[in-house]
Amino acid sequence: MYDTFIKHLKSYKSTKISLGQFETWADPQTTYPQFHRAMQTLLDNQILIPVRSSGTNAKNPPLPMAYRIQKSVLSQPIKQAIKQAQLCFHPSIRLDVYFRLAESRWSKDLPYIQQVHDYLTQRGFPQSEATAPERSFHLVGDEKWIDEKGGRKLLEAIGVWEQLKVTAMPDPLMFAVHLQQVGEQQGIYRHLIVENKTTYYAILPILSSLPYATLIYGAGWKVVSGIDGLSEQLGVGRDARHQFEYFGDLDHEGLAIWHALSQKCGAVPAVELYRALLRQQASTGKGGQRVNGNAIEQFISFFSEEERTQVSALLKNKEYVPQEAIPAEALRNRLLDSAAERREEKGSGA
Structure with missing residues (x-):
């Protein structure tokens, strides 16, 4: 009971308090000897000073009817x-x-x-x-x-x-533009964001054959702050709509970056590229990275049950797969094949 009284006293605004207030805080099952013992401890610890002029209650042993709270002692x-x-x-x-x-x-x-x-x-x-x-x-x-x-x-x-050293002025986005797609995708623009520079340059030669308006070099976390300026940098107007796919390292940091982008602009994982990444040899050495459980849970929801298990096991074992693990030629072929499949689907749908 003493601890309960201390908790209430810490948030009590006034420096004066009545015995009746303590009675309202006490458990209804509390006996008077228990109540008296808790009150006496408050007095002994000089947290409460009795107001003598208020008199005492009519019980044995008696308790003062009013007190001053020693806030300095309480704190x-x-x-x-x-x-x-x-x-x-x-x-x-x-x-x-x-x-x-x-x-x-x-x-x-x-x-x-x-x-x-x-x-x-x-x-x-x-x-x-x-x-x-x-x-x-x-x-x-x-x-x-x-x-x-x-x-x-x-x-x-x-x-x-x-x-x-938290900067309030983010770096502008770095991206290559597929002008034909920008012209054709008026209203809704599709973009591929890649975390690392090596991957950006591996994909750049085939951008003209891909269904993306831009290929964006994310530069790690910088893209999270810079993404707000995309419409203005691209010159398509603030009302333009964008769809983003993200491809980064398969590690805690990479998933955290994707998760931040997902919340900010609705970016989804570039699933086919991550599937290709899962077929590569995992490495060790990033065990000190922070873990974002929500990022992992939301990321694996885009994959099959088998793939979810594979990703979870990889991260649990403190392993990772950098996006550069996919050879440049294999990466380009995967993107070209995916683009061809989409064109076929679009053609058959028409």
């Missing part, structure tokens, strides 16, 4: 916890602000501060700029955390925002 445990945390966290992390904030704010922020501490301890401060989605994912495993879930406010509060 001592959490202040001690913050002081102890300051000694343990990375020296650049400052926790002074939490002495002035509600305990609920400290409890809410603490898991994220721990992850920021882990990042700084393992990697140090970054030497180059990154977009908010990329830095968010590497810090806490959630690409939306900085921009949409209060991450920037927390990082500013603990004094590390500037050192984390």
Whole structure:
């Protein structure tokens, strides 16, 4: 019962409180000796100071009818916890602000501060700029955390925002244009995004034979922030509609990038290319990547049951397959075959 009273007192606004208020907080099954023991502990710990002029109740042993709450004493445990945390966290992390904030704010922020501490301890401060989605994912495993879930406010509060070099001005998209398709696909434009430069250059020679308006070089996470500027860069107007396919490394980072794009612009996996990737030899060496369970679950939903099992096992075993594992010629043939199949389907449908 004592813990229940402490919990209520921490959120109680006034510094004065009646005995009757504690009675409403107590469990109906509580006996008076139990109730008295909890109240006496609050008095012994000097969390409550009796208001003598209010008198006592008519029970044995008696209890004062009113009290003053010693807020400073009540907050001592959490202040001690913050002081102890300051000694343990990375020296650049400052926790002074939490002495002035509600305990609920400290409890809410603490898991994220721990992850920021882990990042700084393992990697140090970054030497180059990154977009908010990329830095968010590497810090806490959630690409939306900085921009949409209060991450920037927390990082500013603990004094590390500037050192984390989060850029507010994303790089423009880098892409090649298939002018014929841009002309034919008025209204809805199809695009293929690839994560890495090697894959981009492997596909570029056959772009004119593919059903895509553009081939976009994603450059890792940069595409997530830059994708908003596509219509303007392509010169097709803000009302244009776009359909995106994404092809990246088959690892946690690659799936997280796809997941961020999926949420932002509805990108779907380039399924046939990933199927070709699954036939390649897996590698090891990326066991330290953050895991995004939602990204994995949504990604494998595009594949057969057998393929889902294969992807899940690969990631669970801390293996990965870089998109460059597909030889350039095989990659081009796969795309050309897929394009031919689509033309045949379109022709038979007509």
